[in-house]
Amino acid sequence: MSAPLLEVEHLSRGFTVRRGLLVARAVGRVNAVDDVSFTLARGETLGIVGESGSGKSTTARLVLRLLDPSAGRIRFDGTDITALTGAPLRHFRRRMQIVFQDPFASLDPRQTVEQIVGEPLLLHRPGSAAARRERVGELLSLVGLSAAQARRYPHEFSGGQRQRIGIARALAAEPELIVCDEPVSALDVSIQAQVLNLLRDLQDRLGIAYLFITHDLAVVRHVAHRVAVMRQGRIVELAETAALFARPADPYTQGLVAAMPEVHPAPTIGRRLAVIAGSGLGAPAR
Amino acid sequence: MTRLIPPMDELLRIQSLRTVFPGDAGPFAAVDGVDLTLERGRTLGIVGESGSGKSVLSLSIMRLVPPPGRIAGGSIHFAGQDLLTLPEPAVRALRGRRIAMIFQEPMTSLNPAHTVGAQIVEAIAAHERGVPARTLRARAVAALDRVRIPDPDRRFDDYPHQLSGGQRQRVMIAMALACKPDLLIADEPTTALDVTVQAEILALLRSLQAETGMALMLISHDLGLVAGMADTVAVMYAGQVIEHAPAAALFADAQHPYTLGLIASAPxxxxxxxxxxxxxxxxxxxxxxxxxxxxxxxxxxxEPACRAAPPGLRPFGPDHQAACRRAPVEALVEALVA
Structure with missing residues (x-):
């Protein structure tokens, strides 16, 4: 095994709790993230699962250096980036991108898709306008959209297509790590499946590592190689995915796994689906 | 008009319901020819994705379709009365008292400026005139207790923001059940909640249903959740019911390719x-x-014939219907394997 792409050691982030309407005074501190450590290899998916307030999104923001940690260390590709600022930090920022939950809120409604996807190219890969347009076309086809759609605005797309645009924008900088913060939570199940398949294909083709943040256990079980379970700012359990779901060790994880609504289709259903999928009938009629 | 005489425990019968909204391309039916029935004490699950018409269906039953949308056809018989021919005051008397509804987002459904107790009291007083204030408070506290809110006497005076998301949804359920409705419509009741809280709320709904014998209409995009709760499931697509089956049959013998796809889409x-x-x-x-x-x-x-005319629902087993020209799927599978 080569050195991990991302190493997080004893990461903590506290927030001051203030009370009072006009004159706020500090009444205490809470650790939103409390002594969190994990590693992520190239091409690997690490799921971070937890309920609201567990600190999973704060962890993502710390890793991306959008928030400063109060303690601990973040190493990216062997370099300590915990205290980097300015140009060196921007250099590393290109190599790690984020895809947000809400494709409706995270795209500028006044920009065309070409501008949205092309913006990171301006920063990270200066070149001619024609070269940029060509690259945007490549990126769009990579995520299953057509280059012809580049002149359109976000409102002309469905939720699943907007999430594809968000993914294309993240890919524009050719990152080695993408932090996915609840990327499919706002999507219908059938569209969720399309986006999860796309993320999977991109990983296989480009070797991108994902830090996959979600509250959805069924989704994390599907996408992650390893899973970290967070509760009240701490990782209570971190294990290989199959092992974690088969034999959850921590009582909190056991509770989460037990509460999952599960679907158990009969073998007949599986057979119907396998035949439909493998028969060449898997593609729509037109 | 003949008065419908329902079978003994039939509570709700929806026939050929059509709810239309004006649109750029002319009026369009968000609910387009839906037939459903629900018996007392039973749970009907409605599964569909955005745009399936499942929420417009529930608003139609409550006669709360937001204008300019309107119910353009069909009938909704509730305990033998057609809700669509009742005058508005009579519907208002039923709404909340005999048919109650809970929504996905309890924070926007509760008034932040009033205590939760006051809001439950208001819900009871709206339907029962002349109940003394002391009794109202006692009934509201009992309602909070029934949805397992700890220390209900003190929580009565809390404001919504002082409660967690799960507790707020419990308060919504307490309000909905305060008048002991015959039918509870729950539209994505747990979607905004964490998985452990979701399991608690579903368990609560189940036990309250067992206590009161109310009928439950559970609407969700989550097939797994619905299947775990419902006796029968209706799968909706683009305003229509495309498959209707006992919950167990759906996972053993789904016929419609969309239902099969929904099952396959869930990890x-x-x-x-x-x-x-x-x-x-x-x-x-x-x-x-x-x-x-x-x-x-x-x-x-x-196949080309699928484009020619809409397929109607056809029977595929006891209480099992699907609207697919290509069904039964098993025959296709056999043909492909051969």
């Missing part, structure tokens, strides 16, 4: 990290609604 324990069998494409918009089967443009099994 399952059996196939970790495999490709999900996604349903490609998206729900048709009103402007490009197919004349034939509405799922045909996304269907892996479609």
């Amino acid at each position: 399952q324990a059996a196939a970790p990290r495999g490709r999900l069998l996604a349903i490609e494409g998206t729900v048709p918009t009103p402007a490009d609604m197919p004349a034939g089967c509405r799922f045909e443009p996304r269907c892996a099994l479609a």
Whole structure:
């Protein structure tokens, strides 16, 4: 095994709790993230699962250096980036991108898709306008959209297509790590499946590592190689995915796994689906 | 008009319901010819994605379709009365008292400026005149206790923001059940909640249903959740019920390719990290609604005849119907394997 792409050691982030309407005074501190450590290899998916307030999104923001940690260390590709600022930090920022939950809120409604996807190219890969347009076309086809759609605005797309645009924008900088913060939570199940398949294909083709943040256990079980379970700012359990779901060790994880609504289709259903999928009938009629 | 005499425990009978909204491409039916029944003490699950019409269906039953939308046809018999021919005051008397509804987002459904106790009291007083204040408070506290809110006497004086998301949803359920309705419509009641809280709320709904014998209409995009709760499930697509079956039959013998696709789209324990069998494409918009089967443009099994005319629901087993020209699917599977 080569050195991990991302190493997080004893990461903590506290927030001051203030009370009072006009004159706020500090009444205490809470650790939103409390002594969190994990590693992520190239091409690997690490799921971070937890309920609201567990600190999973704060962890993502710390890793991306959008928030400063109060303690601990973040190493990216062997370099300590915990205290980097300015140009060196921007250099590393290109190599790690984020895809947000809400494709409706995270795209500028006044920009065309070409501008949205092309913006990171301006920063990270200066070149001619024609070269940029060509690259945007490549990126769009990579995520299953057509280059012809580049002149359109976000409102002309469905939720699943907007999430594809968000993914294309993240890919524009050719990152080695993408932090996915609840990327499919706002999507219908059938569209969720399309986006999860796309993320999977991109990983296989480009070797991108994902830090996959979600509250959805069924989704994390599907996408992650390893899973970290967070509760009240701490990782209570971190294990290989199959092992974690088969034999959850921590009582909190056991509770989460037990509460999952599960679907158990009969073998007949599986057979119907396998035949439909493998028969060449898997593609729509037109 | 003949008064419908329902079978002994039938509570709700929806026939040929059509709810339309004006649109750029002319009026379009968000609910388009839906037939459903629900018996007392039973649970009917409605599954569908955005645009399926499942929420407009529930608002139609409550006669709360937001204008300019309107119910354009069909009937909704509740305990033998057609809700669609009742005058508005009579509907208002039923709403909340005999038919109650809870929504996805308890924070926007509760008034932040009033205590939760005051809001439950208001719900009771709206339907029962002349109840003394002391009794009202006692009943509201009892309602909070019934939904397992700890220390209900003190929580009575709390404001919504002082409660967690799960507790707020419990308060909504307490309000909905304060008048002991015959029918509770729950539209995505746990979607905004964490998984452990979700399991608690569903368990609560189950036990309250067992206590009161109310009928439950559970609406969700989550097939797994609905299947775990419902006796029968109706799968909706583009305003229509495309498959209707006992919950167990759906997972043993789903016939409609859309239902099969929904089952396959949900990540399952059996196939970790495999490709999900996604349903490609998206729900048709009103402007490009197919004349034939509405799922045909996304269907892996479609044939030219599917475009010609809409398929009606056909029987495939006891209480099991599906609207697919290509069904039974098993025959196709056999043909393909051979």
